[in-house]
Amino acid sequence: MPDSNSGGIGRESLNLPNMITGIRLILAFILFALIQAQGWWLTSACLFAFAASTDALDGYLARRFGQVTVLGRILDPFVDKVIVCGSFIFLLEKQGDPQSGVTAWMVIAIIGREMLVSSLRGILEKEGKDFSASASGKLKMAMQCAAVTASLVSLSPEMTWQWLPQVRDVLLWLAVAVTIWSGMVYVVRAARLLRA
Numbered sequence: 001m002p003d004s005n006s007g008g009i010g011r012e013s014l015n016l017p018n019m020i021t022g023i024r025l026i027l028a029f030i031l032f033a034l035i036q037a038q039g040w041w042l043t044s045a046c047l048f049a050f051a052a053s054t055d056a057l058d059g060y061l062a063r064r065f066g067q068v069t070v071l072g073r074i075l076d077p078f079v080d081k082v083i084v085c086g087s088f089i090f091l092l093e094k095q096g097d098p099q100s101g102v103t104a105w106m107v108i109a110i111i112g113r114e115m116l117v118s119s120l121r122g123i124l125e126k127e128g129k130d131f132s133a134s135a136s137g138k139l140k141m142a143m144q145c146a147a148v149t150a151s152l153v154s155l156s157p158e159m160t161w162q163w164l165p166q167v168r169d170v171l172l173w174l175a176v177a178v179t180i181w182s183g184m185v186y187v188v189r190a191a192r193l194l195r196a
Helices: 016-037 041-064 070-092 104-126 135-154 164-195
Strands: none
Touching (some): 016 041, 041 070, 041 135, 070 104, 070 135, 104 164
């Protein structure tokens, strides 16, 4: 039976951490449906926050109980990208009154960074080099999650705080800045690994 280091995907991949990741993917599509339906902004924000928080849970369980698998290493970052990038794309459509605060430039920067890092990861892991998530990547994910949550909350007519749009915009631009910085960190790291 293949293990986590053999490159195969076997029955050991059907474990609790991978099931949590799969559930997170299902929650992502429920979230997108709620955003598309509109009017469910606070529910969407809570669902997004819950789905994003399980990202740390499945990784912790996989490491804690020695259940790191090839499928998990592929599926976990893929689902993260679906949730975050998908949320930004669906929020981009919301340009009426109120607005989500998300602009096309933000979406391009975020998706472009994810495509670049995923390409680098594919090249390096094919050569047997470890290109797992770093502290900058985790900070990027945290900032993006905070920005998406703030954007969803700001769309709710029940939230009448006058300062909320300003806080949302600051979080969105901070998320973009950290995303670009994180991408540069990964590029430098990839260059060092390729030279080595």
